[in-house]
Amino acid sequence: MEFGFTSEQEMLRKSAREFAEAEIRPRVRDMDETGKVPMDILDKMAKLGFMGVMIPREYGGLEMGHIARTIVLEEIGRVSAAMANTLQITHLGISPIVTDGTEDQKRRWLPMLARGEKLSTFAVTEPTGGSDVLGIQTTAKREGDEYVINGRKCFISNSHLAGVLGILAKTGEGPKGLTTFVVQSDSPGFRPGREENKFGLRGANTGELILENCRVPKENVLGKEGDGLRIALGTISNVGRPGINAAALGTIRSCLEEAVRYSKQRVLYGKPISELQAVQWNLTDIYMDYEASRLLTYYSAWLRDKGERCDAENAMAKFCATEAAVRCAKKTIDIFGAYGCMMEFAPQRLLRDAELFISGAGTSEIMRLVMIRKVLTLA
Numbered sequence: 001m002e003f004g005f006t007s008e009q010e011m012l013r014k015s016a017r018e019f020a021e022a023e024i025r026p027r028v029r030d031m032d033e034t035g036k037v038p039m040d041i042l043d044k045m046a047k048l049g050f051m052g053v054m055i056p057r058e059y060g061g062l063e064m065g066h067i068a069r070t071i072v073l074e075e076i077g078r079v080s081a082a083m084a085n086t087l088q089i090t091h092l093g094i095s096p097i098v099t100d101g102t103e104d105q106k107r108r109w110l111p112m113l114a115r116g117e118k119l120s121t122f123a124v125t126e127p128t129g130g131s132d133v134l135g136i137q138t139t140a141k142r143e144g145d146e147y148v149i150n151g152r153k154c155f156i157s158n159s160h161l162a163g164v165l166g167i168l169a170k171t172g173e174g175p176k177g178l179t180t181f182v183v184q185s186d187s188p189g190f191r192p193g194r195e196e197n198k199f200g201l202r203g204a205n206t207g208e209l210i211l212e213n214c215r216v217p218k219e220n221v222l223g224k225e226g227d228g229l230r231i232a233l234g235t236i237s238n239v240g241r242p243g244i245n246a247a248a249l250g251t252i253r254s255c256l257e258e259a260v261r262y263s264k265q266r267v268l269y270g271k272p273i274s275e276l277q278a279v280q281w282n283l284t285d286i287y288m289d290y291e292a293s294r295l296l297t298y299y300s301a302w303l304r305d306k307g308e309r310c311d312a313e314n315a316m317a318k319f320c321a322t323e324a325a326v327r328c329a330k331k332t333i334d335i336f337g338a339y340g341c342m343m344e345f346a347p348q349r350l351l352r353d354a355e356l357f358i359s360g361a362g363t364s365e366i367m368r369l370v371m372i373r374k375v376l377t378l379a
């Protein structure tokens with residue numbers, strides 16, 4: 001067994017950490033207050049290659065794989081969960097073009113996505129409920145050499161920013177009746193709708209997509225007509241969940257550092273509260289949650305880099321890391337006392353951000369449903 005990182009991966013972590021501290025940290029408060037996405041930071045992330053961390057080199061990416069992606073997202077997420085979310089969702093939109101795109105599709109979209117000229121996303125969720133993928137209502141009807149898409153997506157990350165979007169629509173009935181399309185935001189009939197005002201991940205954009213007689217060429221189908229469910233579920237499992245897991249890991253790391261630092265500074269009864277045993281227990285609990293989530297998150301990324309199927313492992317890591325992020329943020333607030341409830345201090349933001357990781361890419365109940373398929377094969 002090998003638990004270490006390569007020197008290349010360590011260098012990537014160092015550069016992601018330095019970037020997050022220098023460029024993102026000074027802007028976090030403003031993002032939280034205004035909810036605005038700092039586009040200039042995204043441009044700088046693209047220049048470092050973070051958008052294309054998993055895009056093959058021949059299409060302009062770094063081709064460093066899932067562990068490398070996890071490292072970047074953990075480090076960005078340690079400083080800003082919102083920026084990590086924007087980045088990981090762009091990876092989510094890119095991934096099905098890499099896995100299922102034709103050579104033409106790859107040449108058309110991947111280089112511009114790697115350069116950060118366009119952001120991306122993958123849109124499945126509709127008002128009929130994100131957990132019920134087969135219940136979506138958006139339709140795509142073939143008319144000559146085009147498809148005409150009609151429907152409405154909700155709670156979509158990067159809804160108002162993405163230029164190249166993966167859209168799941170119905171082309172028939174049942175599991176084989178779904179198809180994934182690449183839709184460009186300048187397509188006729190496409191527009192972002194309402195922009196959500198969230199209590200967490202502020203500074204990351206979430207909102208509706210409206211498709212009204214949106215016309216896309218038949219060349220924009222990913223894979224074949226009817227491949228949509230496979231592509232959507234694979235993308236969400238292999239890229240969506242791990243992306244959130246890595247960002248949540250960053251949040252837990254941030255809780256750990258905030259809680260340790262504060263408890264060593266805050267003096268009660270003539271000594272730092274880090275010497276009170278009850279506070280120490282909370283600190284060790286946060287530390288355990290960090291290490292357990294870290295092991296599961298990097299383990300599933302390692303499996304993915306080896307090309308192994310790891311739906312249950314991704315789901316387990318998602319359940320553990322996101323639930324732990326909420327738990328650790330709450331403990332950090334408790335350690336801070338009243339200061340933890342004040343907007344000037346980070347813990348309340350960490351809790352608000354962590355809560356939004358729970359439903360993205362499937363709720364904790366859905367993670368249990370994914371895991372049970374493997375669990376029942378174990379004896």
Ligand SMILES: Cc1cc2nc3c(=O)[nH]c(=O)nc-3n(C[C@H](O)[C@H](O)[C@H](O)COP(=O)(O)OP(=O)(O)OC[C@H]3O[C@@H](n4cnc5c(N)ncnc54)[C@H](O)[C@@H]3O)c2cc1C
Pocket residue numbers: 089121122123124125128129130131132154155156157158201206356359360361362363364365366369
């Ligand atoms: C910040 C954020 C970003 C997001 N970004 C995207 C995005 O980019 N693209 C995208 O497509 N979607 C996105 N989503 C939507 C997300 O995928 C959905 O919120 C999620 O799938 C849950 O769907 P829902 O919110 O409609 O809840 P519902 O599906 O309505 O579920 C409601 C409740 O019922 C429970 N439930 C549902 N089914 C079962 C079951 N079988 N057994 C037990 N309990 C069940 C759920 O766990 C939940 O508690 C995002 C969400 C958030 C919060």
